[in-house]
Amino acid sequence: MDFSSYFPIWNKLTPTQQQILERNAVLRKVDKGTVIHNGTVECTGLLLVRSGQLRAYILSDEGREISLYRLFDRDICLFSASCMMNSIQFEITIEAQKDTTMWVISADTYQRIMKESAVVANFTNEIMATRFSEVMWLMEQIMWKSFDKRLAEFLLEECSLEETNILKITHETIAGHMGTAREVVTRMLRYFQNEGMVRLARGTVEVTDKIKLEQLQND
Template sequence: MKESIFKTYGGIFEKGLLEEITNTAKIIAFKEGDALINIGQYIKSMPLLIDGVIKIMREDFDAGELLLYFLEKGDTCSMTLSCCIGEKKSEIKAIAETDGLVAMLPIQKMEEWLSRYHSWRSFVFQSYNNRFQELLNTIDSIAFMKMDERLYSYLLEKSKLSNSKTIEKTHQEIANELNSSRVVISRLLKVLEKEGKILLSRNSIQLLN
């Protein structure tokens, strides 16, 4: 496991910090679909994603779910950082999009390293900036993009994350992540297929462009 941390974060953190991370982190393997963080849960450790993809979702019991952003290898979650520092309950949930590995760091170490390691401070601040920009992109897409544009943008992002032209998702799963209905998503996917942008199969979608 130590080698995987050095491989993922070796170009980001200095050796001393990497050694401390490997000595204090709890390495957790997860499977696709696993719930890693739930709404209302107290966050007592900070995640460093070693491998895999995690989706961060916002949930409302009346309005359903909304995909906020994805975390990839080498990322952390700014909302989790805020909950750790403020000792607040989580307002998001994190679901494994793929199999992967995550290093969970104690809150005490997270705060201690801010004053001791420049690379850690830079990483934390850059993570806040990256997640904030992704949240702005999500807000912009809801406010200014039509649902068909949001859907196609979503498919492109999924293809990029998986490095594959085939997206293995049901229409209902896509509807949940875009806070829409299965009927609307199915109709729009048919439109995209007629436009020659995708090819629909059972529980999968192939991008053609």
């Protein structure tokens, strides 16, 4: 399938705009673990995921990570083109969580079309609003929700995404997603194991009682 079938508002663009986008959209394949964008990169450009999974996260001065959101097939990443938006002051890192194929559109190209098309400008604002809503939701979770509930929710979400109850994931990786220390994750997972909700092995977390996790999440 080509670029036009993945770009959400393709049919609302003029033929000239369509031609500019198609000509400038570069299909790129990256391996799992590849850092696509970070604070040291001046401006990667707009990313449109064809297949795979990307993770957007921020990094503290102490080196602690916290995931902001993830991107899947047909999702668009604007923060990687943050040079278009002078109000964006924080540094964000985009990493491939799975082998990923995506289109990269230069910030200059997208900005040119956005300036002349109200449809593209509105679409861009909607994406930004959605992403900021996700970040605000995350902040609320961190501030007001206990860690055991957050971890239960994370494990259930991972099972749904990976379509398996046996998650090949380390405590360090979970800590990176959740913005906490590995020791905190290990302690809580051991508690979950004692309660019969998970089974731990090296490099894996097996969810053994989804109902208990769901009850914990919703209490």
